[in-house]
Amino acid sequence: MIYFSVIDVPSKIIAKKAVKAWLENVISLKKLSLGDISIVLCSDEHLLSVNKEYLDHDYYTDIITFDYTEEDVISGDLLISYDRVKENARKEGVRVQDELKRVMVHGLLHLCGYKDKSNRDAKIMRSEEDKALNLFHVEHTK
Numbered sequence: 001m002i003y004f005s006v007i008d009v010p011s012k013i014i015a016k017k018a019v020k021a022w023l024e025n026v027i028s029l030k031k032l033s034l035g036d037i038s039i040v041l042c043s044d045e046h047l048l049s050v051n052k053e054y055l056d057h058d059y060y061t062d063i064i065t066f067d068y069t070e071e072d073v074i075s076g077d078l079l080i081s082y083d084r085v086k087e088n089a090r091k092e093g094v095r096v097q098d099e100l101k102r103v104m105v106h107g108l109l110h111l112c113g114y115k116d117k118s119n120r121d122a123k124i125m126r127s128e129e130d131k132a133l134n135l136f137h138v139e140h141t142k
Contacts, residue, residue, distance in 0.1 A: 001034070007042040011082040014097050022101075022136045023108055027074050029135075030112050035068070035075030037111070039104060044083040062088060063103050065110040078107035098133075105132040 002020045004013055013019055027034050044060050051057045051064060062084035068075040080103050089099035109128050110116075116125040 002037045002039065005038065005040050007040060008046050009041060009043040009082045011041040013039075013041070013100065018136075019101065019104070022132075023104065025135065026105060026108060026132045027112065031072070032112060033073045035070075035073040037075060037108070038077045039107075040077065040079045041082045042079060044081050047079055047081040047084075050079055060084060063107050065107045067111055069111050069113075074108075074111045076107075076111045078104065078111075080104065080107070101133060101136060102129055105129055108132075 002023055004016055023037070024034055047064060048058075048060055051059065051061060054066075055064070060081065062081050064079045066077040066079075068077075080100070082100075085100050085103055086096050088103075089096045092099065106116075106125065106129055109125060109132070114125050114128055115121040
Protein backbone atom coordinates (compact mmCIF):
# COMPACT_ATOMS: atom_id res chain seq x y z
CA MET A 1 0.00 0.00 0.00
CA ILE A 2 1.12 3.56 -0.64
CA TYR A 3 0.90 6.01 2.25
CA PHE A 4 1.23 9.80 2.15
CA SER A 5 2.24 11.98 5.10
CA VAL A 6 3.54 15.45 5.84
CA ILE A 7 6.05 16.32 8.54
CA ASP A 8 6.82 20.02 8.87
CA VAL A 9 5.88 21.95 5.77
CA PRO A 10 2.62 23.25 4.32
CA SER A 11 2.10 21.06 1.26
CA LYS A 12 -0.49 19.26 -0.75
CA ILE A 13 -0.76 16.31 -3.09
CA ILE A 14 -3.68 16.93 -5.42
CA ALA A 15 -5.78 13.89 -6.41
CA LYS A 16 -4.12 11.44 -4.00
CA LYS A 17 -6.25 8.49 -5.17
CA ALA A 18 -5.26 9.09 -8.78
CA VAL A 19 -1.59 9.49 -7.84
CA LYS A 20 -1.68 6.24 -5.82
CA ALA A 21 -3.33 4.35 -8.68
CA TRP A 22 -0.77 5.74 -11.12
CA LEU A 23 2.22 4.76 -8.97
CA GLU A 24 0.74 1.29 -8.44
CA ASN A 25 0.34 0.97 -12.21
CA VAL A 26 3.98 1.96 -12.80
CA ILE A 27 5.03 -0.85 -10.44
CA SER A 28 2.70 -3.31 -12.16
CA LEU A 29 4.02 -2.41 -15.61
CA LYS A 30 7.52 -3.23 -14.34
CA LYS A 31 6.19 -6.72 -13.46
CA LEU A 32 6.80 -6.04 -9.77
CA SER A 33 4.54 -6.23 -6.71
CA LEU A 34 3.58 -3.46 -4.33
CA GLY A 35 4.64 -3.76 -0.71
CA ASP A 36 4.52 -0.73 1.60
CA ILE A 37 5.69 2.63 0.31
CA SER A 38 5.63 5.73 2.46
CA ILE A 39 5.83 9.09 0.70
CA VAL A 40 6.69 11.82 3.19
CA LEU A 41 6.68 15.52 2.31
CA CYS A 42 8.95 17.64 4.48
CA SER A 43 11.00 20.84 4.55
CA ASP A 44 14.49 21.42 3.21
CA GLU A 45 15.81 21.55 6.75
CA HIS A 46 14.27 18.24 7.78
CA LEU A 47 15.59 16.45 4.69
CA LEU A 48 19.02 18.05 5.17
CA SER A 49 19.16 16.66 8.70
CA VAL A 50 18.23 13.18 7.40
CA ASN A 51 20.83 13.53 4.64
CA LYS A 52 23.52 14.37 7.21
CA GLU A 53 22.52 11.74 9.75
CA TYR A 54 21.95 8.74 7.50
CA LEU A 55 24.01 9.44 4.38
CA ASP A 56 26.74 11.72 5.71
CA HIS A 57 25.89 14.29 3.01
CA ASP A 58 25.79 17.98 3.90
CA TYR A 59 23.64 19.36 1.08
CA TYR A 60 20.03 19.94 0.10
CA THR A 61 18.28 17.43 -2.14
CA ASP A 62 14.77 16.95 -3.42
CA ILE A 63 14.42 13.29 -2.41
CA ILE A 64 16.01 10.60 -0.32
CA THR A 65 14.93 7.04 -0.98
CA PHE A 66 15.25 4.32 1.62
CA ASP A 67 14.84 1.01 -0.19
CA TYR A 68 13.34 -1.97 1.67
CA THR A 69 12.55 -3.96 -1.48
CA GLU A 70 12.81 -7.72 -1.21
CA GLU A 71 12.91 -9.72 -4.43
CA ASP A 72 10.04 -8.36 -6.54
CA VAL A 73 8.06 -6.71 -3.72
CA ILE A 74 8.68 -2.97 -3.88
CA SER A 75 8.83 -1.24 -0.48
CA GLY A 76 10.52 1.86 0.87
CA ASP A 77 10.35 5.36 2.23
CA LEU A 78 10.47 8.35 -0.10
CA LEU A 79 11.32 11.53 1.80
CA ILE A 80 10.65 14.55 -0.41
CA SER A 81 11.58 18.16 0.25
CA TYR A 82 8.51 20.14 -0.75
CA ASP A 83 10.68 23.27 -0.59
CA ARG A 84 13.04 21.81 -3.25
CA VAL A 85 10.10 20.65 -5.37
CA LYS A 86 8.67 24.18 -5.41
CA GLU A 87 12.06 25.70 -6.23
CA ASN A 88 12.75 23.16 -8.99
CA ALA A 89 9.28 23.74 -10.47
CA ARG A 90 9.94 27.48 -10.56
CA LYS A 91 13.36 26.99 -12.21
CA GLU A 92 11.99 24.51 -14.78
CA GLY A 93 8.84 26.52 -15.48
CA VAL A 94 6.49 23.67 -14.57
CA ARG A 95 3.61 23.32 -12.13
CA VAL A 96 4.53 22.27 -8.59
CA GLN A 97 2.24 19.22 -8.77
CA ASP A 98 3.92 18.08 -12.01
CA GLU A 99 7.37 18.40 -10.45
CA LEU A 100 6.12 16.58 -7.36
CA LYS A 101 4.92 13.70 -9.53
CA ARG A 102 8.32 13.57 -11.25
CA VAL A 103 10.12 13.40 -7.90
CA MET A 104 7.71 10.75 -6.57
CA VAL A 105 8.13 8.53 -9.62
CA HIS A 106 11.90 9.11 -9.54
CA GLY A 107 12.02 7.63 -6.04
CA LEU A 108 9.69 4.82 -7.06
CA LEU A 109 11.95 3.98 -9.99
CA HIS A 110 14.90 3.76 -7.59
CA LEU A 111 12.87 1.19 -5.64
CA CYS A 112 12.32 -0.65 -8.94
CA GLY A 113 16.09 -0.89 -9.43
CA TYR A 114 16.87 2.12 -11.61
CA LYS A 115 20.04 4.08 -10.87
CA ASP A 116 21.11 7.61 -11.82
CA LYS A 117 24.75 8.06 -10.80
CA SER A 118 26.31 7.71 -14.26
CA ASN A 119 25.32 9.83 -17.27
CA ARG A 120 23.98 6.74 -19.02
CA ASP A 121 21.89 5.68 -16.03
CA ALA A 122 20.61 9.24 -15.54
CA LYS A 123 19.39 9.34 -19.17
CA ILE A 124 17.60 6.03 -18.71
CA MET A 125 16.07 7.27 -15.44
CA ARG A 126 14.84 10.49 -17.09
CA SER A 127 13.33 8.50 -19.96
CA GLU A 128 11.52 6.21 -17.51
CA GLU A 129 10.27 9.24 -15.57
CA ASP A 130 8.92 10.76 -18.79
CA LYS A 131 7.17 7.51 -19.76
CA ALA A 132 5.57 7.27 -16.32
CA LEU A 133 4.48 10.93 -16.35
CA ASN A 134 2.94 10.50 -19.80
CA LEU A 135 1.08 7.47 -18.47
CA PHE A 136 -0.40 9.57 -15.64
CA HIS A 137 -1.61 12.21 -18.09
CA VAL A 138 -3.19 9.58 -20.35
CA GLU A 139 -4.87 7.77 -17.45
CA HIS A 140 -6.09 10.78 -15.48
CA THR A 141 -6.72 13.60 -17.92
CA LYS A 142 -9.96 13.88 -19.81
